[in-house]
Structure formats: C-alpha cells, structure tokens
Amino acid sequence: xxxxxxxxxxxxxxxxxxxxxxxxxxxxxxxxxxxxxxxxxxxxxxxxxxxxxxxxxxxxxxxxxxxxxxxxxxxxxxxxxxxxxxxxxxxxxxxxxxxxxxxxxxxxxxxxxxxxxxxxxxxxxxxxxxxxxxxxxxxxxxxxxxxxxxxxxxxxxxxxxxxxxxxxxxxxxxxxxxxxxxxxxxxxxxxxxxxxxxxxxxxxxxxxxxxxxxxxxxxxxxxxxxxxxxxxxxxxxxxxxxxxxxxxxxxxxxxxxxxxxxxxxxxxxxxxxxxxxxxxxxxxxxxxxxxxxxxxxxxxxxxxxxxxxxxxxxxxxxxxxxxxxxxxxxxxxxxxxxxxxxxxxxxx
Amino acid sequence: xxxxxxxxxxxxxxxxxxxxxxxxxxxxxxxxxxxxxxxxxxxxxxxxxxxxxxxxxxxxxxxxxxxxxxxxxxxxxxxxxxxxxxxxxxxxxxxxxxxxxxxxxxxxxxxxxxxxxxxxxxxxxxxxxxxxxxxxxxxxxxxxxxxxxxxxxxxxxxxxxxxxxxxxxxxxxxxxxxxxxxxxxxxxxxxxxxxxxxxxxxxxxxxxxxxxxxxxxxxxxxxxxxxxxxxxxxxxxxxxxxxxxxxxxxxxxxxxxxxxxxxxxxxxxxxxxxxxxxxxxxxxxxxxxxxxxxxxxxxxxxxxxxxxxxxxxxxxxxxxxxxxxxxxxxxxxxxxxxxxxxxxxxxx
Ligand SMILES: O=P(O)(O)O[C@H]1O[C@H](CO)[C@@H](O)[C@H](O)[C@H]1O
Ligand SMILES: O=P(O)(O)O[C@H]1O[C@H](CO)[C@@H](O)[C@H](O)[C@H]1O
Numbered sequence: 259x260x261x262x263x264x265x266x267x268x269x270x271x272x273x274x275x276x277x278x279x280x281x282x283x284x285x286x287x288x289x290x291x292x293x294x295x296x297x298x299x300x301x302x303x304x305x306x307x308x309x310x311x312x313x314x315x316x317x318x319x320x321x322x323x324x325x326x327x328x329x330x331x332x333x334x335x336x337x338x339x340x341x342x343x344x345x346x347x348x349x350x351x352x353x354x355x356x357x358x359x360x361x362x363x364x365x366x367x368x369x370x371x372x373x374x375x376x377x378x379x380x381x382x383x384x385x386x387x388x389x390x391x392x393x394x395x396x397x398x399x400x401x402x403x404x405x406x407x408x409x410x411x412x413x414x415x416x417x418x419x420x421x422x423x424x425x426x427x428x429x430x431x432x433x434x435x436x437x438x439x440x441x442x443x444x445x446x447x448x449x450x451x452x453x454x455x456x457x458x459x460x461x462x463x464x465x466x467x468x469x470x471x472x473x474x475x476x477x478x479x480x481x482x483x484x485x486x487x488x489x490x491x492x493x494x495x496x497x498x499x500x501x502x503x504x505x506x507x508x509x510x511x512x513x514x515x516x517x518x519x520x521x522x523x524x525x526x527x528x529x530x531x532x533x534x535x536x537x538x539x540x541x542x543x544x545x546x547x548x549x550x551x552x553x554x555x556x557x558x559x560x561x562x563x564x565x566x567x568x569x570x571x572x573x574x575x576x577x578x579x580x581x582x583x584x585x586x587x588x589x590x591x592x593x594x595x596x597x598x599x600x601x602x603x604x605x606x
Numbered sequence: 607x608x609x610x611x612x613x614x615x616x617x618x619x620x621x622x623x624x625x626x627x628x629x630x631x632x633x634x635x636x637x638x639x640x641x642x643x644x645x646x647x648x649x650x651x652x653x654x655x656x657x658x659x660x661x662x663x664x665x666x667x668x669x670x671x672x673x674x675x676x677x678x679x680x681x682x683x684x685x686x687x688x689x690x691x692x693x694x695x696x697x698x699x700x701x702x703x704x705x706x707x708x709x710x711x712x713x714x715x716x717x718x719x720x721x722x723x724x725x726x727x728x729x730x731x732x733x734x735x736x737x738x739x740x741x742x743x744x745x746x747x748x749x750x751x752x753x754x755x756x757x758x759x760x761x762x763x764x765x766x767x768x769x770x771x772x773x774x775x776x777x778x779x780x781x782x783x784x785x786x787x788x789x790x791x792x793x794x795x796x797x798x799x800x801x802x803x804x805x806x807x808x809x810x811x812x813x814x815x816x817x818x819x820x821x822x823x824x825x826x827x828x829x830x831x832x833x834x835x836x837x838x839x840x841x842x843x844x845x846x847x848x849x850x851x852x853x854x855x856x857x858x859x860x861x862x863x864x865x866x867x868x869x870x871x872x873x874x875x876x877x878x879x880x881x882x883x884x885x886x887x888x889x890x891x892x893x894x895x896x897x898x899x900x901x902x903x904x905x906x907x908x909x910x911x912x913x914x915x916x917x918x919x920x921x922x923x924x925x926x927x928x929x930x931x932x933x934x935x936x937x938x939x940x941x942x943x944x945x946x947x948x949x950x951x952x953x954x
Binding site for chain 1: 610611612613615616617618619620622626627629630633634637641685687688689692693695697699701702703708710713714715716717718763769772773774775777778784786793795805808809811816817819820841894916930934935936937939941
C-alpha cells in the first residue's frame, strides 16, 4: 500500500461511512497561496473574563446568572436552533396544485433540544491543556447528557460536538461544546446508519471494527492509540488533517464503555488535540463531534461510536482549505494525502 | 403558504434535488453575534494590476505570458487538481486480507481537466458591473468550453463555477471563474441525476419544470425574472441568501438555448449579482456554478440546466454563516427563511 503509484496521482476514494467520494490531488501541494490569510487567535487569555457569558458567576444575555461552577456546567442554549415544544405539522405542496401530483414542497415540524457544555471554569484552557482527570469529567457529562436525552421518547439523535476557534464559528474561546438532540435523524447520521446497517446485515460483522483492524495492521494512517481508543486519518478523509477517533471495543455509545474505556477516550482526546496544537504552533481550530447510536428504540447493533475531527487548516496557522465552488457543486477535494497527514501528526 | 404557522417555528425541509434535509430555525434570527468578523475587501481596485497573474500581458507563475486579450481568456490551470493523462488503476483492499472479504479501501485513478476563464481584461470589474454585451461574451465562452470538453469521450461532467471574494477562497479579485471536467460524475451531480431521472421516469415530466411552474404561481420565493430565466430562493435553500437560477425552457445545457435564452442568462446574472451587491453594500462573496447535463453519451432527458449561488454572508458585510459542528456532523441549519431572503433580495 505505502508505495502505491495511484496515491501520488489524482484519484478518488470512496467513503465507506457515507457512500460518497473524495477527490485527492497529491501533486498539487506545491501550489502557491495568494488568497485569504486568517487572523491568528489571541495567544494570551485571562483565566477569568468578566465579559464572558460562560465564565462562572457571570450573567448571560437573557439575564440568567451562571453558578460558581468548579468543574463542568451544562445549560439550555439561550439561542437554541431547536425547541422541545413544537406542535407537529406537515406541509406538502404538489405539482400543478393537483391532489395526485408529485410533492414538490415538503416540510415538517422538528422538535429538539440545544444545550451548552462548559468544559472548565477556566476561560483560558482547551481540552489539550486540561488534566486527564478534568477531561474525564467532561466525558462523564457527555455520557450523562446522552443518556438523559436518549430517554426522551421522541429524541432519535443526540449530537455532541465542539466548534473550536473563531475560524470554525465559535463565538467564545471559553472551552465549551454543544449538544443538539433531534426528533429526526440528521442527514449524516442517516447515511452512516445505512452503511453500517448494510454491512452488519450482509457480513454479520461491524464495518468500523473491520476497518479499524485493517488500519491497525497497515499502520500508515494511525496517528496515536492507547489501550482502548485509536485516532487515525481515515482513508477517505476530506479535510487536510481530518481524523476519526474510535474505541477498539464494539460499542454504540460512550456510555456503554467501562471506566477504562472512558478514561481511554479522555486520554486520546488530550493527546490528539495536543498534536494538532503542535502542528502549526497554534491552538488548532476544528469542529469535532460524536456519532453515537441513534436513540430511537431500535437496537442498531451495527453502530460503532466514533468521533470526527474536521480541522480547516491546510499549510500553516493562517492558511486554510476552502471547501467552495467545486467542493460545493461537485465533491470534496484535498491536496495532501491522508497518509502524509497521519505521518505529520505522528511526528509532532 | 405565505402565512403558514410552520414556517415561523423550527422545521425541516426536503431538498428535492438531493434528497437531503435542511433545518430551519426562523425564531433564531435575533441571536447576538460575538464571533468572527470578516475583513472587508478593498473597495478600490486598479483597472490593471502589474502583479496580477490574470491581467493581460502579465507573466504567470509558470513563466507563461498572458496574451493582450480584450474580451475573455481561457487557459489550463497552472496548478490543476485534475490531470488528463492519468493511467487507469484501481486499489481495493478487503477486510482481513481475505480475497472474498468486503472491500474497505477503495480508490480509482481520476482523469480531468481544469481551466481558468478570465471574464474581462479589466482587473476591477465584477459580473454585476460588466455590460450586457460583455457578460454575453462570457456566456458564449462557457457554451464553447462545455461543448469542447463534452466532446472528449471520457469526460462525464463539466462543472463551470466561480469563487468570488477572499471569503470564498478566491485567490485573486480579477473577475474569473474555473472549469473542472471529470471522468466520473461528482457526488452532487450524481444525486441530482438520480432525483431528476426518477421524477422523469415516474411522472413523465421534468422535476425542475414542475418546480419552476409552482414557484412562479406562488411568487413568494421569486427574486427576479426575465423572458427566458428566473432566479429564486429554493424552498430547501441552505445558505442564507442562496439562489437557484434556471431557464424557463426545458434544456439540459446552456448551449441548447437559442440566442434569446443566452442573452437572458447574461441579463439575469447581471441583475442577481447587482442585487447581491446592494444587499449589504459590498461586493457580495459567493460560489456559483452550473449543473449541466452529464456528458457521457446517454440522453439524460430529465436534466434541466441550472445554476446555484451559495453566498456565505448572513447579516452584514462582515458577519457570515458558519457551516460547522452541527452542520458538518448532522445537517445544514439556517435561521432566516428562504421566503424572507427572497423578499429582501426583491426589495434592493
Ligand atoms: O481558485 P483556486 O486557488 O484554484 O482554489 C479555490 O477553488 C478550488 C475549487 O473550488 C478549491 O479547491 C480551493 O480550495 C480554493 O482555494
Ligand atoms: O456556537 P453558536 O454561536 O451557537 O453557533 C455556531 O455553531 C452552530 C452549530 O454548529 C452553527 O449553526 C452556527 O453557525 C455557529 O456559528
């Protein structure tokens, strides 16, 4: 594999989790860059910021005062995109106003819950800088939140994610993530459910267990690993330094892991984010999140929990990859190969 | 429709062209913004820039000198992501190294051609500022390029697009677009082919003809129109001011339009981009491009040519919509409704 000629020439790779393709242009890494250069984030942050709406004891936009929390803190998003009390309604408009014509406009009410999870009372920390014990507390909050939201009968999907850095739309550097619970499976969950279920039914095995075993045997895309978790650049990665983080054990949700597995998750998150930060000597921006087993009442035995990290940076702290014209209208395109990206993340 | 309660509460809408959903949160437009604020583009550009690699007579990175062109100018991209001479090769690696196991790594060589199209010798113009005659010349170049590339037997897709503005990854403000021709249909083309073909086969009619007729009868999402083309905010739009631009006639490619239809395209592009620029008094950034009939040898009778405009700005010249955590891991989410967006684009 390592010296395959194909991987030094333009080619496309199939994403086994979504069924979609990514275009890889390994010969293009020499391209000069004259485009937009990003602003660097401030390097020094105070441990407490009196104007931050996430710091302990401060007042938020809606007048609520945060408790003087000392570990983590969860609250309902003050500007939630989803609301729990939306009456069901469906609008379908058919071609030609004809009652038997094909439906062209189709919309449905969607219930949901949006929460914010502060990872630490400290304004200036990131997951990479927190202690093992502190990150483990974040993992426990994620487990409790997933379980609590999964228990609501109409919730089918619980997405736990973090947007880090202004470049990824984070409105505040205070370490925090979000949770959006949905009444219906979002597109990406739907695609991954279809592929994982098909593999499970056809082969009587788990897609991601098999994939992980293959990657561990090949080694070239592994970034780091511990006894319970592995981080790798997936063969079909889209973003320059995209990674997939998954447990060695076949479980559908973080909460199904024993203590050791939860500690392993905290450890690999700390290690991976520290590697990202060292790559360009900057607090690496990214969006990351967990794809956990859908929370309808079906078993979904083929689902293997995993996290995706999607970082935008391409060649330095200020030059990012743009997913624009061709990518939006055609398909994602990348220059550096996942194998090269993994090698660089292993080195730092 | 106009006063439907559902459209003032969180709901999801189905994209008929891709089969995917978008989440709409109309109640969320009041959210304060403390996040990243974009830099404004320079307001004054010279008509000629001696350092621009697209201006007439200048030398490009690879030493080639541009001709002293006076209308449009097309050349092969000096840093092409796709190359025409890639030998065919396929790599498939199966689970467990077992010859009968399921394929997990799958990659194929991909041939292609990447070109750059300069819209004008003037460094400082945009489509909105060019004359009807000048934009018509751009349309004729697009037609000629599509036809030329479609005639290559291995080319299945010809994507003509423009990334405008640093925010959308454009590396140079000189008015220009790109063309990427592919050996295989990119993901987005593939989805639209499936939906348009299914509709054509099931109903013996064209999906976009029916959709356009419905939108024209409802009116609320129409932005502007002329005798041959219409611009509207599709019911399932993802970006705040996303539009769909399509001909009234059922044709699969721009080149199938008579002179009147081509003139109509130039006119609607000028009008739509001028409206965008007036919205926040800034040269509006966007990625736009045409989805034209696939260029394999099949008829694809159900394909209706159209352009998508994907502009990132949300509430001012410096505040954009971020498609990040939830959007990347779940599904696209928008605040302002397509109906509100159309109304604002009609007003300016
Ligand atoms: O115009 P450029 O510099 O070739 O490149 C730009 O458009 C390409 C096609 O959408 C993208 O792949 C690049 O990320 C973007 O920066
Ligand atoms: O953290 P915020 O400000 O709520 O919002 C951020 O994350 C959301 C979920 O990914 C996105 O919809 C917003 O565009 C982004 O700015």
